[in-house]
Amino acid sequence: xxxxxxxxxxxxxxxxxxxxxxxxxxxxxxxxxxxxxxxxxxxxxxxxxxxxxxxxxxxxxxxxxxxxxxxxxxxxxxxxxxxxxxxxxxxxxxxxxxxxxxxxxxxxxxxxxxxxxxxxxxxxxxxxxxxxxxxxxxxxxxxxxxxxxxxxxxxxxxxxxxxxxxxxxxxxxxxxxxxxxxxxxxxxxxxxxxxxxxxxxxxxxxxxxxxxxxxxxxxxxxxxxxxxxxxxxxxxxxxxxxxxxxxxxxxxxxxxxxxxxxxxxxxxxxxxxxxxxxxxxxxxxxxxxxxxxxxxxxxxxxxxxxxxxxxxxxxxxxxxxxxxx
Amino acid sequence: xxxxxxxxxxxxxxxxxxxxxxxxxxxxxxxxxxxxxxxxxxxxxxxxxxxxxxxxxxxxxxxxxxxxxxxxxxxxxxxxxxxxxxxxxxxxxxxxxxxxxxxxxxxxxxxxxxxxxxxxxx
Numbered sequence: 001x002x003x004x005x006x007x008x009x010x011x012x013x014x015x016x017x018x019x020x021x022x023x024x025x026x027x028x029x030x031x032x033x034x035x036x037x038x039x040x041x042x043x044x045x046x047x048x049x050x051x052x053x054x055x056x057x058x059x060x061x062x063x064x065x066x067x068x069x070x071x072x073x074x075x076x077x078x079x080x081x082x083x084x085x086x087x088x089x090x091x092x093x094x095x096x097x098x099x100x101x102x103x104x105x106x107x108x109x110x111x112x113x114x115x116x117x118x119x120x121x122x123x124x125x126x127x128x129x130x131x132x133x134x135x136x137x138x139x140x141x142x143x144x145x146x147x148x149x150x151x152x153x154x155x156x157x158x159x160x161x162x163x164x165x166x167x168x169x170x171x172x173x174x175x176x177x178x179x180x181x182x183x184x185x186x187x188x189x190x191x192x193x194x195x196x197x198x199x200x201x202x203x204x205x206x207x208x209x210x211x212x213x214x215x216x217x218x219x220x221x222x223x224x225x226x227x228x229x230x231x232x233x234x235x236x237x238x239x240x241x242x243x244x245x246x247x248x249x250x251x252x253x254x255x256x257x258x259x260x261x262x263x264x265x266x267x268x269x270x271x272x273x274x275x276x277x278x279x280x281x282x283x284x285x286x287x288x289x290x291x292x293x294x295x296x297x298x299x300x301x302x303x304x305x306x307x308x309x310x311x312x313x314x315x316x317x318x319x320x321x322x323x324x325x
Numbered sequence: 326x327x328x329x330x331x332x333x334x335x336x337x338x339x340x341x342x343x344x345x346x347x348x349x350x351x352x353x354x355x356x357x358x359x360x361x362x363x364x365x366x367x368x369x370x371x372x373x374x375x376x377x378x379x380x381x382x383x384x385x386x387x388x389x390x391x392x393x394x395x396x397x398x399x400x401x402x403x404x405x406x407x408x409x410x411x412x413x414x415x416x417x418x419x420x421x422x423x424x425x426x427x428x429x430x431x432x433x434x435x436x437x438x439x440x441x442x443x444x445x446x447x
Contacts, residue, residue, distance in 0.1 A: 110344055117341060134375045134408060141343040141377050205423045217387035218349065220419060223379055295375070296407035303415045320394045322417045324410055325367070325403045 001025060001055075003048055005075075007034040010041045010171070011237035011248065011284050015272060017044060018246060023276040027060040031084075033067040038075065042101075042160040043173030043239065043284030045078050049104050050158050050175045050280070052084040062086065078160055079103035100125045100163035108156025113144050116159065124163050124170055126289075134295040135230055136161075136170055136287050142223040143174045143283050149219065151178025151281060169236065169288045177280040181242040194243030195273055202228055202240065202247065202264040227285065229260055229302045232267065234288050241282040246272040260305040327399070330359035335372040342376040342409075348383035360388055360396060371404035381416045389420050 002022040009017035017040075029051055055062050064086050067075065075081065081088035083104045102123045107113050117137050120126070126133035140159065147157040153176040161172045182197035189206065191197035200206045207221030215221040224240070228249055231238035235258075238249040250268045252258060261267055291298075332355050337347045359366045368384070370376075388396055402413055 110346060114339075114344070117343070137341055137343075138375065138377055141341070142379060145343070145345060145377075145379060204419070215382075215386075215423075217352075217390065218345065218383050220378065220382040220386070220416070220423075222382075222415075222419065223377075226378055226415075294407065296411050299408065299411035299415065303411060303418065319418060319421050320397050322397055322410075322413050323401050324405050324413075325401050 001028065001051060002030045002032075003051065005031070005033045005038045005040055005044065005048070007037055008039045009044050010039070011043070011239050011286055012251070014041065014044070014239065014248075014284070015270070018241065018272065018275050021276040027055070027058060028063070029055040029060065030063045030065075032065040033069060033072065036069055037071045038067070038069050039071060041171050041173060041284055042078070042162050043171075043175065043282060045075065045080055045104065046158045046160050046173035046175040047278075047282055049080060049083040049160075050177050053106075053155065053158070054177055056085055077101065077103060078162070083158075100165075102159070102161040104158060104160045106155055106157075107144050107147075107159055112156075113141065113148075116144075117141060120161070124161060126170075129289050131293075131295045132170070132287060132289050132291065135234070135298065136172070138295070139227050139230060139285060139287065140172060140174070142227050143285075146223055147174070147176045147178065147281070150184050151176040151180075153178030153280065163289075167286075167288075168290050169286045171286050172284070174283045175280065180278070180280055181240075194245035195271060198240055198242060198245055198247045199264055203262055225262075226302060227283075228264065228267075229305070230287070230298065231285050232260060233258060233298050233301055234291050236286040236288055237284070238286075239282070239284040241272075241275065241278055242280065244273065244275045244277045246275055246282075248272065258301075260302070262305075328362070328364045329367055330355060330364050331367045331369055331403075332356060333369050333371070334376075335370070338373065338380075340372060340374040342370070342373050343380050345379055345383045348380050352384055352387055356384070356388055356400075357391070360392060360400065365399040365401065367401045367403050369403045370406070370409050373404075373409060374406065375408045376412050378412055378415055381412050382419075385413075385416065386420055389417075394421055 006017055076088040105116055107116055121133050144157045147153055158175045163170050181201050182191055182194045185191040185197040185200050189200055191200055202224050204222045204225040207215045207219045228238050235252045237251055240247045248270045332351055334342050338344055356366050
């Protein structure tokens with residue numbers, strides 16, 4: 001396997017990076033870097049860490065080129081070299097007070113997830129952004145719990161996050177090396193390809209646990225739809241990559257009216273196919289801190305779509321409402 | 326006189342109610358048995374800042390599926406902030422009319438797919 005960390009790979013321009021990964025020779029991993037500057041989304045770092053972990057487990061060979069770029073300090077602080085079990089190219093202060101990031105963590109238990117969620121606000125300095133902090137915590141919780149419940153991943157999820165000042169956003173990467181979406185969804189739905197499985201996984205009401213609409217008592221099949229919707233209503237990117245396909249939600253321009261769809265292929269998106277096969281699932285998401293609307297009003301907007309066409313068929317009027325006392 | 330059972334969510338989850346395993350526990354040990362005894366169940370979200378759709382679904386969906394939607398007359402939500410209220414509304418509406426794959430159109434457009442009939446503008 002070979003992976004090259006390029007000059008830049010964020011969700012908007014991540015496609016060439018994904019296509020460039022070489023998955024042959026699964027017992028060997030070569031990592032190299034752009035010589036001058038590496039600026040990558042946390043999902044890229046989590047993805048490299050996951051591959052490195054698999055190699056270490058299988059007692060394979062890990063060859064990491066020397067990173068001379070000054071920006072490799074970022075990779076060091078994010079814990080990539082420690083995670084890979086190799087010496088970092090130089091010493092840096094692991095978490096200086098001005099840094100706004102969460103280094104790589106392996107989350108494989110309720111307790112570790114709780115710790116991560118507790119650390120999230122102080123480490124990303126989100127005290128002054130309580131509404132966005134709630135959206136970010138919501139997103140991480142739903143995505144990591146998806147890994148716990150559906151991925152059958154021996155090591156749980158590998159997660160890291162970073163605040164980017166110039167774009168004023170928090171970027172999150174969550175990666176697992178589990179069974180992948182297609183195996184999960186195809187167990188109960190007809191999903192012959194990774195592309196179709198990803199589409200189904202993003203449709204509300206579809207879960208790998210039952211054919212019944214609405215899911216089971218433990219799974220509604222709505223988690224990914226709501227997380228994608230949080231990105232969409234915030235006009236941010238969202239990436240879901242599994243097997244040899246990926247769905248990338250594009251940013252909705254400020255000039256465009258916001259529209260949510262049950263079918264993700266009706267969203268403004270790009271579908272990537274014939275990608276190097278990723279055994280497991282990769283999720284990247286950006287959450288802008290520019291948004292001034294409350295998380296509650298964002299959820300209210302999503303709920304309007306969630307109730308879908310109910311207003312048309314009069315069902316909504318007949319719906320029983322919860323009683324808040 | 327109807328007996329009440331109060332379930333204090335914060336005591337089990339802390340201020341972010343997201344642990345589905347805790348939700349399942351409360352459902353199995355407190356909520357369903359109390360409803361079975363014809364008691365009113367009050368889910369008290371005092372001090373809970375936020376929750377997730379998965380948590381609320383795990384907490385209440387089985388009660389609604391077992392007893393019917395009218396169980397909401399004696400399954401009450403107390404001290405919910407705006408976020409918790411919105412998540413509860415999402416789950417309750419969803420349970421009453423979950424989206425169905427068969428409702429999605431199959432016509433092609435430039436992407437090979439047509440906007441779902443579920444699509445709606447805001």
